[in-house]
Amino acid sequence: xxxxxxxxxxxxxxxxxxxxxxxxxxxxxxxxxxxxxxxxxxxxxxxxxxxxxxxxxxxxxxxxxxxxxxxxxxxxxxxxxxxxxxxxxxxxxxxxxxxxxxxxxxxxxxxxxxxxxxxxxxxxxxxxxxxxxxxxxxxxxxxxxxxxxxxxxxxxxxxxxxxxxxxxxxxxxxxxxxxxxxxxxxxxxxxxxxxxxxxxxxxxxxxxxxxxxxxxxxxxxxxxxxxxxxxxxxxxxxxxxxxxxxxxxxxxxxxxxxxxxxxxxxxxxxxxxxxxxxxxxxxxxxxxxxxxxxxxxxxxxxxxxxxxxxxxxxxxxxxxxxxxxxxxxxxxxxxxxxxxxxxxxxxxxxxxxxxxxxxxxxxxxxxxxxxx
Amino acid sequence: xxxxxxxxxxxxxxxxxxxxxxxxxxxxxxxxxxxxxxxxxxxxxxxxxxxxxxxxxxxxxxxxxxxxxxxxxxxxxxxxxxxxxxxxxxxxxxxxxxxxxxxxxxxxxxxxxxxxxxxxxxxxxxxxxxxxxxxxxxxxxxxxxxxxxxxxxxxxxxxxxxxxxxxxxxxxxxxxxxxxxxxxxxxxxxxxxxxxxxxxxxxxxxxxxxxxxxxxxxxxxxxxx
Numbered sequence: 001x002x003x004x005x006x007x008x009x010x011x012x013x014x015x016x017x018x019x020x021x022x023x024x025x026x027x028x029x030x031x032x033x034x035x036x037x038x039x040x041x042x043x044x045x046x047x048x049x050x051x052x053x054x055x056x057x058x059x060x061x062x063x064x065x066x067x068x069x070x071x072x073x074x075x076x077x078x079x080x081x082x083x084x085x086x087x088x089x090x091x092x093x094x095x096x097x098x099x100x101x102x103x104x105x106x107x108x109x110x111x112x113x114x115x116x117x118x119x120x121x122x123x124x125x126x127x128x129x130x131x132x133x134x135x136x137x138x139x140x141x142x143x144x145x146x147x148x149x150x151x152x153x154x155x156x157x158x159x160x161x162x163x164x165x166x167x168x169x170x171x172x173x174x175x176x177x178x179x180x181x182x183x184x185x186x187x188x189x190x191x192x193x194x195x196x197x198x199x200x201x202x203x204x205x206x207x208x209x210x211x212x213x214x215x216x217x218x219x220x221x222x223x224x225x226x227x228x229x230x231x232x233x234x235x236x237x238x239x240x241x242x243x244x245x246x247x248x249x250x251x252x253x254x255x256x257x258x259x260x261x262x263x264x265x266x267x268x269x270x271x272x273x274x275x276x277x278x279x280x281x282x283x284x285x286x287x288x289x290x291x292x293x294x295x296x297x298x299x300x301x302x303x304x305x306x307x308x309x310x311x312x313x314x315x316x317x318x319x320x321x322x323x324x325x326x327x328x329x330x331x332x333x334x335x336x337x338x339x340x341x342x343x344x345x346x347x348x349x350x351x352x353x354x355x356x357x358x359x360x361x362x363x364x365x366x367x368x369x370x371x372x
Numbered sequence: 373x374x375x376x377x378x379x380x381x382x383x384x385x386x387x388x389x390x391x392x393x394x395x396x397x398x399x400x401x402x403x404x405x406x407x408x409x410x411x412x413x414x415x416x417x418x419x420x421x422x423x424x425x426x427x428x429x430x431x432x433x434x435x436x437x438x439x440x441x442x443x444x445x446x447x448x449x450x451x452x453x454x455x456x457x458x459x460x461x462x463x464x465x466x467x468x469x470x471x472x473x474x475x476x477x478x479x480x481x482x483x484x485x486x487x488x489x490x491x492x493x494x495x496x497x498x499x500x501x502x503x504x505x506x507x508x509x510x511x512x513x514x515x516x517x518x519x520x521x522x523x524x525x526x527x528x529x530x531x532x533x534x535x536x537x538x539x540x541x542x543x544x545x546x547x548x549x550x551x552x553x554x555x556x557x558x559x560x561x562x563x564x565x566x567x568x569x570x571x572x573x574x575x576x577x578x579x580x581x582x583x584x585x586x587x588x589x590x591x592x593x594x595x596x597x
Binding site for chain 2: 084085109
């Protein structure tokens, strides 16, 4: 099998050899932002540190723009200071004894001394910190520190930008502002960028592609839309906070329409996945596939995949309400979803009320992999 | 006032503090940051002079610098003189006796540097040396000052080790603390009193300087809000 390999961008193939598990095969193109998401301890930060040359207990290779930074089979491992990486740390890691300008100057030692101050001040201006050049980190707010850290990472024209949860240490209002600023800055940067975050919304907003990591293992790499509509496995779906994941058996297949046996009731789901009668598979009912009906107020027309049950839980969460429906045929497999709170009031929904769910044939998802 | 004894005390304190500074940086940094399997063993060795009677330390030191012992014979071969009852021997013993004072404050200062700051220095393009000079030392200097002042003050006050290793040779190994002891033995209380007051003053001033500096630093850091 041959592989088309472009020289541009970052090419990572890494496996952990130490205590921290890592198993990643990832590409990031120039100008592309790949977000690494996963629960804490999933190896996101370790991967960034390995790319920067700060974590050595790995096997494999790292190529950036055709330049070999690391290759365990050839014994190559560039030192961190020679990789030309820009990195924003979770704590920002500004040098506390230096002013904002001096922090940048220290990172600009590769350019001619005469230009350094000019370049540093230009970058501080670009991140809206003009006038604060002489402030020490402790005299800056969290958001300002983050901007200094970003300017320090970008000013020396790095070949790779690494962002380790850069927005986690600021308040919500500042976070939204900083995210917008990053998007603006990125338009003028044509280097690969990796962003570590445990905030899925942040990844969905900022990333061109998202890489889901779990216990160091890369589970899926996809665009935000693709990931949210077609999570590869039930594990990925659960890591992304999705619910209503069940297993079922294929009864029959008619072109792209599968008829399933779900614990005793039959469901019709449209899917291109190559499953055959007798196979066991995993399926998911995303929120947009679920329609709630009160039996005493039927909706005209045929209802797709009707599932009868009762409301077993109803919790108000701000403008929404979290609902949990216990199906009659399988009380151990509750279906959960959110509805607007005004809908609950209009329909007078209450715990214990019998309802019918309609699961839309075309909106349900069948996982490629059967493992629950 | 025995000026010669004061001079020897100050000379001993100065050289002990200066020579231990680089060792304190090297050992303190390694113990704070590096994965060392033998760390408990090394830490215990370093703390030993703090709890051992100075006579025990002095006894083993005398053994190791006797002309038959490797260290003693090496010194004899190099300089054709004995280490025992010499200023150099006294200095060597003083270096060992002051290891805990020289290393502990520096180690503490290094372990207070966030590991991300160290990583940031490397990612910013600084090699290990540049990182030490430009980032680490400016951040640990209160620890260095502490190590220097503690070592200096402690050496001025050292008695047991000095007596065991240096003897009491005027102009060579007779320090102020030993002179005080001699004067008291000879009932020259006034002479002893002057010297005691001087040592008390120096010691208190050093500690005051240390406290004042660390208060200043705490105060600055709490500005951060």
